[in-house]
Amino acid sequence: MYVAVKGGERAIENAHRLLAHKRRGDQNVAEISLDQISEQLGLAVDRVMSEGSLYDRELAALAIKQARGDLIEAIFLVRAFRATLPRFGASEPVDTGAMRVQRRVSATFKDIPGGQILGPTFDYTHRLLDPSLAEGFVPETPAAAEASTVPTPRVTDILGRDGLIESSPQAADGASVGDLTREPLNFPADRDLRLQNLARGDEGFLLAMGYSTQRGYGRNHPFVGEIRFGEVEVEFVAEDVGFAVPLGAIELTECQMVNQFKGSATEAPCFTRGYGLAFGQSERKTMSMALVDRALRARELGEEALAPAQDEEFVMSHSDNVQATGFVEHLKLPHYVDFQSELGLLRKLRQEFAEAFADANAPDAMKEAAE
Amino acid sequence: MNAPAYNFAYLDEQTKRMIRRAILKAIAIPGYQVPFASREMPMPYGWGTGGVQVTAAILGPQDVLKVIDQGSDDTTNAISIRKFFAKTAGVATTTATDEATVIQTRHRIPETALHASQVLVYQVPIPEPLRFLEPRETETRRMHALAEYGLMHVKLYEDIARFGHIATAYAYPVKVNARYVMDPSPTPKFDNPKMDNCPALQLFGAGREKRIYAIPPYTQVVSLDFEDHPFEPYRFNAPCALCGAENSYLDEIVTDDKGGRMFVCSDTDYCEGRQAAGHHGSLSAAPYKEKAHG
Amino acid sequence: MTTIAELPPGFADKVLSAQSTFRSVMDAMARPGLVQRIVPMAGAPGPMMRGTAAIALTLFDHDTPLWLDAQMAESSDVLKWLKFHTGAPVVQDSSIAAFALISDGGALPPLERFALGSSEYPDRSTTVIVQVDGLSSGRAFELRGPGIDGVATLQASIKPFDLFERLRMNEALFPRGIDVVLVADDAVVAIPRTTRVVSKGS
Numbered sequence: 001m002y003v004a005v006k007g008g009e010r011a012i013e014n015a016h017r018l019l020a021h022k023r024r025g026d027q028n029v030a031e032i033s034l035d036q037i038s039e040q041l042g043l044a045v046d047r048v049m050s051e052g053s054l055y056d057r058e059l060a061a062l063a064i065k066q067a068r069g070d071l072i073e074a075i076f077l078v079r080a081f082r083a084t085l086p087r088f089g090a091s092e093p094v095d096t097g098a099m100r101v102q103r104r105v106s107a108t109f110k111d112i113p114g115g116q117i118l119g120p121t122f123d124y125t126h127r128l129l130d131p132s133l134a135e136g137f138v139p140e141t142p143a144a145a146e147a148s149t150v151p152t153p154r155v156t157d158i159l160g161r162d163g164l165i166e167s168s169p170q171a172a173d174g175a176s177v178g179d180l181t182r183e184p185l186n187f188p189a190d191r192d193l194r195l196q197n198l199a200r201g202d203e204g205f206l207l208a209m210g211y212s213t214q215r216g217y218g219r220n221h222p223f224v225g226e227i228r229f230g231e232v233e234v235e236f237v238a239e240d241v242g243f244a245v246p247l248g249a250i251e252l253t254e255c256q257m258v259n260q261f262k263g264s265a266t267e268a269p270c271f272t273r274g275y276g277l278a279f280g281q282s283e284r285k286t287m288s289m290a291l292v293d294r295a296l297r298a299r300e301l302g303e304e305a306l307a308p309a310q311d312e313e314f315v316m317s318h319s320d321n322v323q324a325t326g327f328v329e330h331l332k333l334p335h336y337v338d339f340q341s342e343l344g345l346l347r348k349l350r351q352e353f354a355e356a357f358a359d360a361n362a363p364d365a366m367k368e369a370a371e
Numbered sequence: 372m373n374a375p376a377y378n379f380a381y382l383d384e385q386t387k388r389m390i391r392r393a394i395l396k397a398i399a400i401p402g403y404q405v406p407f408a409s410r411e412m413p414m415p416y417g418w419g420t421g422g423v424q425v426t427a428a429i430l431g432p433q434d435v436l437k438v439i440d441q442g443s444d445d446t447t448n449a450i451s452i453r454k455f456f457a458k459t460a461g462v463a464t465t466t467a468t469d470e471a472t473v474i475q476t477r478h479r480i481p482e483t484a485l486h487a488s489q490v491l492v493y494q495v496p497i498p499e500p501l502r503f504l505e506p507r508e509t510e511t512r513r514m515h516a517l518a519e520y521g522l523m524h525v526k527l528y529e530d531i532a533r534f535g536h537i538a539t540a541y542a543y544p545v546k547v548n549a550r551y552v553m554d555p556s557p558t559p560k561f562d563n564p565k566m567d568n569c570p571a572l573q574l575f576g577a578g579r580e581k582r583i584y585a586i587p588p589y590t591q592v593v594s595l596d597f598e599d600h601p602f603e604p605y606r607f608n609a610p611c612a613l614c615g616a617e618n619s620y621l622d623e624i625v626t627d628d629k630g631g632r633m634f635v636c637s638d639t640d641y642c643e644g645r646q647a648a649g650h651h652g653s654l655s656a657a658p659y660k661e662k663a664h665g
Numbered sequence: 666m667t668t669i670a671e672l673p674p675g676f677a678d679k680v681l682s683a684q685s686t687f688r689s690v691m692d693a694m695a696r697p698g699l700v701q702r703i704v705p706m707a708g709a710p711g712p713m714m715r716g717t718a719a720i721a722l723t724l725f726d727h728d729t730p731l732w733l734d735a736q737m738a739e740s741s742d743v744l745k746w747l748k749f750h751t752g753a754p755v756v757q758d759s760s761i762a763a764f765a766l767i768s769d770g771g772a773l774p775p776l777e778r779f780a781l782g783s784s785e786y787p788d789r790s791t792t793v794i795v796q797v798d799g800l801s802s803g804r805a806f807e808l809r810g811p812g813i814d815g816v817a818t819l820q821a822s823i824k825p826f827d828l829f830e831r832l833r834m835n836e837a838l839f840p841r842g843i844d845v846v847l848v849a850d851d852a853v854v855a856i857p858r859t860t861r862v863v864s865k866g867s
Contacts, residue, residue, distance in 0.1 A: 325416075327496070344540065352535060
């Protein structure tokens with residue numbers, strides 16, 4: 001006798017218990033702490049904060065630990081928590097020109113005011129696995145110098161002074177900033193919403209999209225005007241206080257691409273901009289973002305938009321890894337009811353096919369065909 | 372650390388107001404997809420976040436909630452969502468269709484006829500019935516605005532030319548109140564007739580795609596078809612092996628690796644109710660291959 | 666002058682009262698012509714009825730531009746109460762209002778002046794909340810449309826007297842249109858844009 005499957009509730013509880021056990025791994029191995037994750041896997045924390053849209057190293061580290069190192073799962077945990085937080089308003093725009101830079105490079109000029117600063121980078125490391133890191137590695141004390149008081153103006157500002165690059169659009173006073181986590185997205189979308197979407201977007205997706213523009217799918221001739229990484233102050237104007245109150249400092253990476261020019265009969269030609277910004281240190285993300293931002297400006301700059309990276313509906317609808325992973329992975333949920341409906345239809349079609357085939361090959365039909 | 376504290380039914384009040392306003396417009400414009408600012412929920416997109424947000428916005432302490440997936444109350448995702456609301460809203464839950472005031476469903480409409488004091492909430496993956504014909508939102512929105520549905524008829528007719536039938540077996544498109552073509556969610560087309568002139572309010576939530584739509588009670592819902600190829604609901608050529616029901620939607624159970632099959636009701640509450648009322652099936656009906664069960 | 670402390674109170678239980686009020690309004694919208702009751706009570710300022718106040722607390726916020734008719738707008742208590750409890754911005758341009766509050770139905774402006782939505786986004790339309798004298802007696806209206814099992818009969822004494830004639834424009838405009846919520850004290854009836862009046866008695 002057949003008994004319908006029951007006990008799903010027990011199965012779920014048991015699965016979660018097993019997951020917790022697996023997450024801890026061999027209990028003879030020391031448990032990893034949030035500080036260890038934050039300090040030693042710092043770039044993973046940066047990525048989770050960026051794509052999770054929440055600047056909180058401790059919560060991001062917790063999410064990484066809870067997700068067993070699966071960064072998309074960790075981003076999802078942070079996003080779901082963020083969605084429950086009350087929203088007080090938007091901060092004042094941060095001034096990246098006043099950033100306390102730890103790293104700053106420009107590909108467009110040999111030297112720039114404030115200098116090129118390599119800072120902590122994988123660039124020029126030879127990618128040879130280093131056995132000394134396996135255990136007990138104590139790094140040398142880094143070279144240090146007096147903190148420089150020389151200002152580090154943005155390369156795009158230097159170009160802008162001569163009118164060589166389009167001016168950065170200034171927000172109208174009191175204009176509200178769009179927020180696609182609070183309002184439904186409609187197309188065409190303005191650049192504030194596009195940039196928000198890209199800032200939350202999956203690093204791998206943006207990397208592939210940005211790469212595709214370099215290979216000719218929406219080429220926009222980019223130069224790295226500047227990449228800078230360091231600390232900026234965040235300020236907030238509270239309505240009842242009436243002036244900007246500092247909230248603290250955050251680490252940001254900013255990439256400004258300088259792209260091929262535009263111009264018209266009434267406007268002198270000038271370079272155009274692509275912009276990327278992310279929490280923490282994330283050059284791959286911000287460079288990709290800047291390439292895609294520039295590609296998505298095709299319509300506004302009067303260019304033909306034929307490539308995937310120039311198609312805002314395509315890019316914005318598929319950049320979010322929390323959405324994408326949910327929908328791809330939902331295919332593992334039971335679908336046997338709709339499958340049964342397909343199965344029934346397929347059997348019917350096959351049966352009709354077999355009957356038609358049999359009729360066509362019946363002796364009478366063969367004979368007629370032969371005549 | 373910021374220890375989280377959650378509101379009744381999880382969503383904050385501002386979010387509920389936004390969803391509630393969208394629901395009212397959805398009811399006022401039957402079959403039209405209202406955009407809403409879907410929130411990130413603590414469960415994955417594609418796993419019922421739209422349905423969960425709609426349910427969370429309407430649910431109150433007086434409600435009795437039923438959650439089904441594939442017609443069953445005991446599938447893992449149904450259990451997970453039911454537990455979510457039992458925990459965050461403290462509502463009573465049930466598996467009995469006629470006791471429920473709110474029923475959240477994925478892929479089925481219960482066999483037991485719904486009544487006027489019930490709300491059926493569907494989880495919807497892709498709310499746009501034209502999406503498979505035209506991927507661009509800007510285009511499909513224009514087509515709905517002009518009620519320009521020729522493309523859909525062309526697609527259905529191409530099926531007929533190729534297969535002799537409309538080859539859509541689930542998520543079969545319907546026209547609501549003689550205006551909007553609507554996706555009924557991936558329910559089997561067997562369930563389509565239940566949507567027509569239904570006494571219960573039907574609400575549809577698509578979280579990832581950020582759309583809410585509705586069919587008010589007693590509203591005309593017509594499955595798209597052609598005069599020479601009328602809509603035919605899917606029929607099984609065997610009764611349920613457990614309760615003997617002849618007009619319910621059946622799951623095919625593979626009983627061995629030698630072609631053995633049996634067919635039982637997908638709606639487990641309906642099936643159990645019939646068995647409790649003394650109805651019995653063959654327990655071993657296998658229309659494709661006879662097999663004795665030990 | 667009324668201070669904030671003297672304003673009529675909002676809901677005693679914000680969460681559950683809003684839920685209960687919403688269900689009454691949702692049922693009203695889903696079943697046009699059928700009278701629903703709003704149970705949880707909040708205080709109501711000036712000319713605002715208790716039912717209207719409960720709906721305001723349930724559906725209005727910073728994101729819903731609000732248009733008030735002269736009688737509502739002239740009451741500083743109404744303005745202060747709405748600002749304090751809902752934060753909804755009051756606008757002069759009725760064509761961008763998400764909701765309109767009508768206390769004096771006799772002075773209802775032409776419905777075309779409200780937001781009717783667009784063909785692409787018919788949901789971007791004004792929901793007009795009209796306070797009326799009664800929803801249990803008066804002229805009988807026979808209604809048909811989605812949400813109604815055959816015919817629904819509504820007995821109501823409403824102003825303007827020709828409200829249903831004016832709502833005929835919904836037929837030609839659909840899917841654009843105006844949705845109306847009638848309130849009489851704690852009773853609510855909705856007339857969404859799909860509802861048609863088939864006949865009316867006296």
